[in-house]
Amino acid sequence: MARFEMHEAGFGALGTTAQADMFVELGMMYATGRDCEADLVCAHKWFNIAAIKGSARAAQLRSEISVGMSKTDLARALREAREWMTMH
Template identity: 65%
Template sequence: MARIEMESADMAALGAASNADILFEMGMMYATGRECEIDMIAAHKWFNIAAIKGCTRAAMLRTEIADTLSKNELARALRDAREWMTRH
């Protein structure tokens, strides 16, 4: 599997609008702290977007993460995903 170098999440996401695999990898990056700080809100955001684009693995991980977030954190993750989807 090819390694994707990412300067920033937004930069990488520009080409990911229709690619669920890249969006899934964004979620994994934040969930595992790969080349960034662990951020479960951002991980949920990216898994949510990937799930919307058809990635079943992302949908499963999104559910697992949602169970660990507070109501406010979950609301923020959903809002962030909605804003991203609106912009892209």
């Protein structure tokens, strides 16, 4: 399964809106299986991070995909988002 992580030196210099947009695109990539296998846990994680960064669109998309996820998968997605936010 493909994973895309942010470890680039200039990442922190991006504006909050640009970051949120980038995270929305990562969520869409995983939600639709574009250039990788579809992974709703990963999609939810990136939508959640984008929503935290201020994207209303990401919050809506996160809500839409959560309907089809198990409680276990939701908990995992939330945990992964929290861990990512703690590390970055």
